[in-house]
Amino acid sequence: IELELNERTNFQQILAEAVHQLLSGGEYFDYIFIDSPPSLGIMTVNALVAAQEVLVPLQAEYLALEGLTQLTNTIDMLVIRLNPHLRFTGILPTMVTTNTLLGKGVLEEVRAYYGDIVMETIIPRNVALAEAPSHEESILTYQPASKGAKCYLDAAYELVSREEKS
Structure with a gap:
């Protein structure tokens, strides 16, 4: 492209x-x-x-x-x-x-x-995060209780919170 x-x-x-x-x-x-x-x-x-x-x-x-x-x-x-x-x-x-x-x-x-x-x-670094793409899934569907999933959710909440402050 x-x-x-x-x-x-x-x-x-x-x-x-x-x-x-x-x-x-x-x-x-x-x-x-x-x-x-x-x-x-x-x-x-x-x-x-x-x-x-x-x-x-x-x-x-x-x-x-x-x-x-x-x-x-x-x-x-x-x-x-x-x-x-x-x-x-x-x-x-x-x-x-x-x-x-x-x-x-x-x-x-x-x-x-x-x-x-x-x-x-x-x-x-998290094994579940590395494995999820090979299963063609996001971390939130592959292993939603994993530390990697929790951290990405925390990042999303932080982004929203930052936007609300600005």
Whole structure:
């Protein structure tokens, strides 16, 4: 799809135009989530141009921090050039191992640099979370009583609570 999008004019705004058409059709949505690939290609740029807010799931490893820096720079550029309404509003630490120095170090570093946009809820490494996709189920249907499911529910509640405060 990246090759096909690259051949079109205004390729960065195709998803934004589709979302606009959807919303101008009279339907109302509380939220529209756009899940983009973990790269800074055309599809991710399209998602960022169409979005109003960005929530980044951040794997608690140092290489992910480098990717987050690149993403932050891309968001800053897109705000100037294509989407002045885009806000970077949340970072959700995922695949966290809190009993290691690496896991703790990454969390400390991201919280020190990004402050309040880093969510309090963290998603730990969890076998059920790793297994759910292989069963073609979400964690909430695969093992709803698991720690992973509970943490994702906590993250959802935190997101709603943050929105109510703003």
